[in-house]
Amino acid sequence: MERDEIFGFRPNIRTIRPPSSLCIRCRGRLMLCGRRTCPLLVRVLPLLDQVEKLSSLRSLEGSSPPGLFVGRIGYPRVLMGPLAVGDRGDVGFMDSPEDWYGLNYRQIAELRVRLVRGIKPLDVKSARDPPEYLLRIHDMLLSRRSSSLELEFSRPPRATVLLVDEAPPFGPSGPIESMRALPGSSDRSAEKVYYDHDMRSEKAVIYLYERGFRISEIQRMFGAGMLGVKKDRKLVPTRWSITAIDDMISRSLIDEIKGYPTISEYRVYVESHLGNKFVIVLAPFRWSFEWMEAWYPGTTWNVSGSRPEVIGDHEGYGGRTTYAEEIGGCYYAARLAIAEALRAERRQAAVIAFREIYEDALFPVGVWLVRESLRRTMNVRPSMFDDARTAFDHAFKILKLPRDLWLSNSHLARALMGQRVLS
Amino acid sequence: MSFRAISPTPEAWKALADALAELVEEAAFEITPEGLTLRAMDPSRVAMVNLSWNNLSFEEYACESSMTIAVRVDDLKKVMKRADRKDRIEVTLGQGNTIIFRFKDGYEREFSIPLVEVGETHRPLPKLAFNAQAKIVQKALRKIFEDIDTVSDHVTIKAQEGLLEFLGRSEIGQVQARLVDSSPDLLELAVKEPSEATYSLEYLVDFVKAVKPAEITVLEFSSRMPVKLTFPIDEHGSYIEFYLAPRVE
Numbered sequence: 001m002e003r004d005e006i007f008g009f010r011p012n013i014r015t016i017r018p019p020s021s022l023c024i025r026c027r028g029r030l031m032l033c034g035r036r037t038c039p040l041l042v043r044v045l046p047l048l049d050q051v052e053k054l055s056s057l058r059s060l061e062g063s064s065p066p067g068l069f070v071g072r073i074g075y076p077r078v079l080m081g082p083l084a085v086g087d088r089g090d091v092g093f094m095d096s097p098e099d100w101y102g103l104n105y106r107q108i109a110e111l112r113v114r115l116v117r118g119i120k121p122l123d124v125k126s127a128r129d130p131p132e133y134l135l136r137i138h139d140m141l142l143s144r145r146s147s148s149l150e151l152e153f154s155r156p157p158r159a160t161v162l163l164v165d166e167a168p169p170f171g172p173s174g175p176i177e178s179m180r181a182l183p184g185s186s187d188r189s190a191e192k193v194y195y196d197h198d199m200r201s202e203k204a205v206i207y208l209y210e211r212g213f214r215i216s217e218i219q220r221m222f223g224a225g226m227l228g229v230k231k232d233r234k235l236v237p238t239r240w241s242i243t244a245i246d247d248m249i250s251r252s253l254i255d256e257i258k259g260y261p262t263i264s265e266y267r268v269y270v271e272s273h274l275g276n277k278f279v280i281v282l283a284p285f286r287w288s289f290e291w292m293e294a295w296y297p298g299t300t301w302n303v304s305g306s307r308p309e310v311i312g313d314h315e316g317y318g319g320r321t322t323y324a325e326e327i328g329g330c331y332y333a334a335r336l337a338i339a340e341a342l343r344a345e346r347r348q349a350a351v352i353a354f355r356e357i358y359e360d361a362l363f364p365v366g367v368w369l370v371r372e373s374l375r376r377t378m379n380v381r382p383s384m385f386d387d388a389r390t391a392f393d394h395a396f397k398i399l400k401l402p403r404d405l406w407l408s409n410s411h412l413a414r415a416l417m418g419q420r421v422l423s
Numbered sequence: 424m425s426f427r428a429i430s431p432t433p434e435a436w437k438a439l440a441d442a443l444a445e446l447v448e449e450a451a452f453e454i455t456p457e458g459l460t461l462r463a464m465d466p467s468r469v470a471m472v473n474l475s476w477n478n479l480s481f482e483e484y485a486c487e488s489s490m491t492i493a494v495r496v497d498d499l500k501k502v503m504k505r506a507d508r509k510d511r512i513e514v515t516l517g518q519g520n521t522i523i524f525r526f527k528d529g530y531e532r533e534f535s536i537p538l539v540e541v542g543e544t545h546r547p548l549p550k551l552a553f554n555a556q557a558k559i560v561q562k563a564l565r566k567i568f569e570d571i572d573t574v575s576d577h578v579t580i581k582a583q584e585g586l587l588e589f590l591g592r593s594e595i596g597q598v599q600a601r602l603v604d605s606s607p608d609l610l611e612l613a614v615k616e617p618s619e620a621t622y623s624l625e626y627l628v629d630f631v632k633a634v635k636p637a638e639i640t641v642l643e644f645s646s647r648m649p650v651k652l653t654f655p656i657d658e659h660g661s662y663i664e665f666y667l668a669p670r671v672e
Contacts (some may be wrong), residue, residue: 259448262466285467316576316625317445348466415576418670419623421468422549422649 054116054172055159062086064149064181066140067095068220069117069170072237076125080224080235081118081176082137084149091146097168097368098214101376105274105362113161113171118151120176127225127233134224136181141220142191144213145184152177166239166329168366189213194226201228205248215336215371219245239329242367246332253339254319257348258287265384266391267349270398271377275299275361278353278373279395280338283388283416285350289338290314290412291324291331292352294401298359308356308401310409330355333367334374341378352413354399354406388417426454426490429483429513433506433526434636435656439474440503441633442663443496445626446470451493451541456486458661462546470626471666473548479659482511491541494522498536505534549666551651553643555582555618556611561640561654563608565631567600572624574598577670580644583617591624610639618646621670630665637663647671 067083085091093099094115100108126134140147157174189211193204204227208218223241225233236244262284269280292312313324313331324331338351355370385391392413396403407413430436439461443450446465453460458477464470478484502524506512513525517535526532571578571591575598581588587609589600602609630652631640637654644650652665 260466285469286465318625318629350467411576414672415623415670418621418672419467419469420649420668420671422464422471422666422668 054114055157057116057153057156057174059150059152060084060086060116060174061150062148063088063091063146064140065092065095065115066143066145066147066183066220067115068137068141068224068238069119069173070223070235070237070241071119072239074121075237077121077123078235078237079119079173080122081120082140082149082151082179082181083115083170084118084151085115088148089146092144095168095220096214096216097366098216098372100368101273101372105365108365109161109169109363112169115171116151116157117170117173118153118176118179119173122235124225124235127235128231130225133176133179136179136183137224138194138226139183139186140181141224141226142186142194143184144187144190144217147184148182150180152179163364164239164366165364166242166367168368169363190221194221197230199228201232202248202252204228205245206252209249209252215245215249216368218249243329243332246329246336246367246371250332250336250339251319253336253343254287257339257342257346258317260342260346260348262286263345263347263349265386266388267382267384268391268395268398269377269380269382271373271380273373274365274369275358276369276373277356277358277399278370278377279398280354280374280377280382281352281391281395281413282349282382283352283391285416285419286317287348288314288316288350288412289335290352290410291327291334291355292406292409293327293330293355293357294406296356296358299357299361300364308405310401310405312409312411314411329367330370333371337371337374337378340375350412350416352410352416354395354401356400358400392417425485425487425516427483427485427513427515428459428478428481429511430480431482431511432508433503433510433512434508435476435480435661436512436524437503437506438634438636438654438656439663440496440500442472442630442665444500445629445633446472447496449493449539449542450496450499451491451543453489453491454486455489458484462548464546465626469623469668470630471546471549473664473666474662475664476656476661477659480657480661492516492522493539493541494536495539502534502536505532549649551643551649551666552645553648553651554615554645555587556613556641556643557582557587557602557609558611559587559602559640559642560608560610561631561635561637563602564640564642565635568624568628568631570600571598572628576624577621578624578627579619579621580642580650581617581619582612582614582644584614585612587612618644620644620647620650621672622650622667623670626667634663634665 062085064082064084071079083095094111153174154177157172159172162170193207205218219241221227222245223236223238225235264284267282271278294308294310296308311326313327447463450461450463461474463472506526510526510528515523517523520538521535524534567589574596575591575593579590585604587602591598634654641653647669649666649668654663656662
């Protein structure tokens with residue numbers, strides 16, 4: 001167990017997020033965070049009814065999207081297994097955040113809590129020489145279609161709703177006694193990287209990405225320890241694998257865009273989605289990236305605050321060498337969406353992005369929300385400007401948080417506004 | 424097309440590759456009987472490198488007719504990483520659009536990298552008049568920029584009669600470095616009028632670190648105008664120049 005999970009703080013970081021795993025473990029029963037009411041439980045309470053129904057099951061006959069859950073608790077011996085629902089047919093969308101844009105919080109949660117997490121303890125290194133159980137999961141993930149799946153539980157699934165920052169909500173979990181799967185036909189590209197025991201995982205990830213695999217598909221294969229040099233393969237907890245994939249792919253895209261000319265004007269992209277507002281400023285300079293978030297009082301990680309809390313991370317042209325501690329997974333999901341758009345345009349730019357999270361952002365649904373929102377935003381024609389001043393004036397008109405608060409927290413904005421060019 | 428240039432050490436090539444790597448993806452050399460030149464501007468148009476490497480600087484230099492060739496800077500950097508301090512370097516053009524680097528110290532190694540299509544060349548240099556000029560020991564300048572980099576991503580340079588100051592300030596703290604007339608690291612200081620300007624350290628730190636073989640640096644600037652750093656490569660008049668646009672609050 002990590003220190004922050006016990007004590008409810010991370011050193012050197014403004015603690016506005018109770019570590020979500022603490023909340024999850026406590027689920028409002030123990031009030032480990034010291035609050036009088038649990039911010040998460042209050043919001044998810046109505047869903048628990050639905051989850052209760054699933055918790056009387058001893059077995060489940062249905063399908064897997066395919067989906068995968070790899071837990072973090074107990075690392076390196078983790079609980080992992082397939083996601084399953086009692087429906088037959090194509091249920092792929094249930095574990096494909098790429099299809100969820102437009103759903104509201106309730107719809108997302110309802111969709112997700114119907115999926116039961118089958119779990120079984122496995123050592124992460126078992127991916128090097130997969131036991132039968134893991135091999136059958138691999139078979140399901142080699143297919144890009146839903147698999148028929150039958151699970152027997154050793155005890156009925158526990159009624160839980162697991163909410164974390166990075167991953168989509170997860171529903172009840174039940175320990176697997178036995179599993180029978182009928183996977184769809186394997187995909188050839190997936191097979192190529194899976195059976196290539198010498199291909200480094202980063203290369204395999206990019207290979208799949210460039211062949212049109214979705215982030216969620218790549219992340220599942222990576223999480224199940226199906227990619228990389230055979231002797232290094234490992235199961236990767238879902239929360240980590242999501243960020244790892246966003247990081248790997250965006251780094252590769254950034255390497256590429258650094259070879260392209262800069263955009264020739266200032267641009268401002270705006271998007272509002274599920275209680276979030278995103279304002280992205282692109283400036284005609286070489287690649288750099290800053291992501292800032294303002295959590296308004298009443299939001300998940302600033303429940304009892306009286307004023308918005310601002311956090312941020314950034315990188316220069318040379319990239320990062322450390323994890324984006326303040327923002328976490330969202331930083332990488334956002335960087336991926338923006339780098340993707342620049343790559344499509346064969347341009348580079350300096351990026352300053354602002355995100356405001358208001359009270360109607362009910363609970364964390366995963367970093368896909370940021371990735372998919374930005375993917376759409378970056379496809380819409382932006383407002384264009386000749387100079388930094390008018391571009392930022394426009395951005396701050398749309399944002400709610402006062403300009404000075406944003407600027408005093410930004411590392412790149414002021415620098416960009418003042419940077420002259422050689423004539 | 425024939426070209427051959429031999430340097431007794433790889434220092435200048437290494438410095439050039441490292442300096443360019445911070446700025447551009449591709450670099451175009453103009454090769455003439457008089458020597459090698461190169462101009463490259465970063466995509467942001469914030470910084471520019473100007474190389475003048477004349478034929479006297481080489482142990483042997485042969486070029487029959489002028490030409491322009493371009494390489495990927497990454498390729499150049501990878502090759503130069505393999506060079507040892509004592510290697511002699513021979514550069515020639517190879518078959519099938521390649522450039523060949525031969526390292527000789529004991530055994531001989533030969534690296535061949537592809538030439539790429541030449542992009543823009545003959546970029547004019549910024550026309551600038553400078554109000555302050557200082558000749559500084561390059562190692563000291565490097566340390567000053569690195570000192571300031573600990574608290575700030577930009578440096579403010581101030582020059583007045585007898586005093587050259589470097590300042591960095593942020594919410595983390597403040598760093599100040601002073602060179603006065605009597606400082607052994609300040610070899611010359613000429614100030615036409617007091618000047619003050621601010622520059623991005625992201626560019627300066629990397630660049631000054633890359634050209635560490637240079638022993639001295641000539642720093643020239645004016646208020647709110649670009650800075651120019653000149654790094655002599657040797658005593659034969661060859662140099663690398665670096666221009667950087669200012670930051671204005």
